[in-house]
Amino acid sequence: MVLELLVLRGSSSQAQELLGRQLAELHRTTTDHFGWSRDNYIGTTSQPNTPSSLWVDFLRESRLGHMLTLAGDCGFSFRGADTLLDNLDCFFEEPPPPSLLHGDLWGGNAGALTNGTPVIFDPAVYYGDREADLAMTHLFGGFNSSFYRAYQEAWPLPPGHELRTDLYNLYHILNHSILFGGSYARQAQSMIDTLLRSL
Numbered sequence: 624m625v626l627e628l629l630v631l632r633g634s635s636s637q638a639q640e641l642l643g644r645q646l647a648e649l650h651r652t653t654t655d656h657f658g659w660s661r662d663n664y665i666g667t668t669s670q671p672n673t674p675s676s677l678w679v680d681f682l683r684e685s686r687l688g689h690m691l692t693l694a695g696d697c698g699f700s701f702r703g704a705d706t707l708l709d710n711l712d713c714f715f716e717e718p719p720p721p722s723l724l725h726g727d728l729w730g731g732n733a734g735a736l737t738n739g740t741p742v743i744f745d746p747a748v749y750y751g752d753r754e755a756d757l758a759m760t761h762l763f764g765g766f767n768s769s770f771y772r773a774y775q776e777a778w779p780l781p782p783g784h785e786l787r788t789d790l791y792n793l794y795h796i797l798n799h800s801i802l803f804g805g806s807y808a809r810q811a812q813s814m815i816d817t818l819l820r821s822l
Contacts, residue, residue, distance in 0.1 A: 631734040636769040642741035643773030650753035652723035657681040659749040668798050672749050679711045690797035697801050699808050703819045721750035728756045730765015754784050758791035789814050
């Protein structure tokens with residue numbers, strides 16, 4: 624296997640701004656279904672991508688439901704998880720379009736080349752709600768106000784996206800519960816409790 628060598632430097636405000644615009648452009652790549660042509664991985668955890676015409680069904684079955692099953696196999700159970708899965712429709716006023724996503728967009732998977740060009744790498748690619756990519760950028764930091772402002776100018780996020788940030792990041796925190804246990808499982812339960820209170 625041959626991979627491109629990326630020589631990275633610190634990401635400037637200009638690079639972050641360009642990355643925000645380019646991510647919005649990536650998200651405008653759409654198709655007629657959610658998912659992907661094959662399953663892949665989020666880190667070392669399996670990520671099913673069975674195509675679905677409905678985002679809520681895909682989110683329930685191939686994302687949150689899948690992670691909850693794997694977490695259960697690791698001995699974790701989460702109070703209210705079934706209720707949350709049964710009420711996912713409540714978080715959406717309009718169904719989102721299927722956008723091409725990076726899928727694992729935390730600060731460690733983004734950077735800038737020595738010439739200042741922003742790059743993203745190590746994806747867990749699929750077609751989904753673009754808000755899922757934006758949500759993860761908030762989870763572990765690494766993106767500044769220039770990035771978010773540029774994205775919003777290029778393609779404003781719809782109402783309710785702040786609450787859905789927790790919904791989408793629950794997927795990643797459940798994954799971290801599976802991989803690392805402990806405090807991540809407690810964080811996942813706290814997120815479920817918060818989401819249920821919003822119903």
